[in-house]
Amino acid sequence: NAGVTQTPKFQVLKTGQSMTLQCAQDMNHNSMYWYRQDPGMGLRLIYYSASEGTTDKGEVPNGYNVSRLNKREFSLRLESAAPSQTSVYFCASSEVTAGSGNTIYFGEGSWLTVV
Amino acid sequence: RKEVEQDPGPFNVPEGATVAFNCTYSNSASQSFFWYRQDCRKEPKLLMSVYSSGNEDGRFTAQLNRASQYISLLIRDSKLSDSATYLCVVNVNNDMRFGAGTRLTVKP
Numbered sequence: 254n255a256g257v258t259q260t261p262k263f264q265v266l267k268t269g270q271s272m273t274l275q276c277a278q279d280m281n282h283n284s285m286y287w288y289r290q291d292p293g294m295g296l297r298l299i300y301y302s303a304s305e306g307t308t309d310k311g312e313v314p315n316g317y318n319v320s321r322l323n324k325r326e327f328s329l330r331l332e333s334a335a336p337s338q339t340s341v342y343f344c345a346s347s348e349v350t351a352g353s354g355n356t357i358y359f360g361e362g363s364w365l366t367v368v
Numbered sequence: 369r370k371e372v373e374q375d376p377g378p379f380n381v382p383e384g385a386t387v388a389f390n391c392t393y394s395n396s397a398s399q400s401f402f403w404y405r406q407d408c409r410k411e412p413k414l415l416m417s418v419y420s421s422g423n424e425d426g427r428f429t430a431q432l433n434r435a436s437q438y439i440s441l442l443i444r445d446s447k448l449s450d451s452a453t454y455l456c457v458v459n460v461n462n463d464m465r466f467g468a469g470t471r472l473t474v475k476p
Contacts, residue, residue, distance in 0.1 A: 295370075295372070298464070
């Protein structure tokens, strides 16, 4: 039972480098999300995708792009990494848009450090 | 002011103790409420939803006070395995907003 799988788990980037965080879910969920978690800040939504082919900005989208490749996969790209993007990134999915109250299932997280 | 505020703790309690966490939210139009649990360096997982009438799941009781805009979580007979960070989550206009979490350590 894989659930939500995200890679890589750890990554160190230099300022200005680019990278893509990959995420896949095997629960046939329509909605997928990318959050970042910083100390004292809680989880903040970067982007979400309510269904295949759609993406929308969340609370903190600046510096990120996303692609909903198909129903299973939702990737997050940092085009030019900055130290302020040092964080733990969580991909998540749910059966319907989160607001309806359905459970959000999270991946194990990706620890990203930008130096 | 943050949309969802929690006491960060840490709460250090002995095994068997009863502990309560509170969470306040700022948006009166919030529609649904949840508690998630997050273990150290792990992903958050749903602990329980919070209903207006209050609800209980074993040793855990959740309460909602819409008039005062706060949610509570009560843990009775604390176990070592309850040590974790507890996240308050509020649905605001179809957007789930997470509190920063309250850390609990249960000691032998």
